[in-house]
Amino acid sequence: QQQVKQSPQSLIVQKGGIPIINCAYENTAFDYFPWYQQFPGKGPALLIAIRPDVSEKKEGRFTISFNKSAKQFSLHIMDSQPGDSATYFCAASRTGGTSYGKLTFGQGTILTVHP
Amino acid sequence: NAGVTQTPKFRVLKTGQSMTLLCAQDMNHEYMYWYRQDPGMGLRLIHYSVGEGTTAKGEVPDGYNVSRLKKQNFLLGLESAAPSQTSVYFCASSSFPSGATDTQYFGPGTRLTVL
Structure with a gap:
């Protein structure tokens, strides 16, 4: 049972573009939502995280938007x-x-940013 | 401070062979985890440990065993390897989840191929 569904599977944008990756969850008991970034040949590393008491969190160029309902x-x-x-x-x-x-992780999105 | 290290980095096994993957962390973390990463499946939790001498099953535990005899080490064993266990294995560790920060720190991974 995949409790966290992530889309798209892959995404290609040009430099300066604004890629958006979406996730949906089923378990309403979840209360911590992190995003991890993984470079080829490396382990994942925490990028940014949010808790459901706020609808948005920004860290540098990265923003999480959260819709609890x-x-x-x-x-x-x-x-x-x-x-x-x-x-x-x-x-x-x-x-x-x-x-x-x-x-519980989503399936992952491979992002490519062209120069 | 090496963080989370994994041994070996690569391994090729024949069906039916056994092996042990070693994970070590020098951050004095209480929690340790073993994940497997397969294309399109994200990371799936195999086993985890909430402290020295304790282990528990994750999402996909069948065919694997673990031990945590020392706080800094977490071993993952395959008693009789199968081709379905071909994957990249990641170890992670975290401090006791406090609600303030629940960051999991990942190792560099072990790429295992079972022929």
């Missing part, structure tokens, strides 16, 4: 650069209970 969240990359080319994973977890700390 729709059970959806998305990653926007402003002024994208070729160095942003990577695989992006959304994830979700709940803080508390036996699932404490366990992340």
Whole structure:
């Protein structure tokens, strides 16, 4: 059962464009939503995260938008650069209970930013 | 401070052979995790540990065993490898999830091929 669905599977944009990656979740108990960035041959690294008490969070050129009622969240990359080319994973977890700390990941999006 | 390290980086096994993947972290983290990454599937949790001497099953535990004899080490074992276990394996660690920061730190991965 895939509890976090991510789209699109791949995305190509030109430098300066604003790629948007979307995720939808099913478990309403989830209360922590991170995005991880992975470069080829490396492990994923935390990029930005949000909790459902806010609808938007910005860190530099990266923004998470969160819609609790729709059970959806998305990653926007402003002024994208070729160095942003990577695989992006959304994830979700709940803080508390036996699932404490366990992340459920989306399927991943391969982003390519052309110069 | 090496963070999370994994040994080996690459391995080729024949069906039925056994092996152990080693994960080590020097951040004094309580929680450790083993994931597998397959194309189009994201990262799926195999087993995890919330402290020394404790382990628990994740999403896809069949065919794998784990041990956490020391706080800094988390071992993943394959007793009888199968081609379906061909994957990239990632170890991760985190401090006790506090609600403030639940960052998981990933190792560089082990690419395993089972023939």
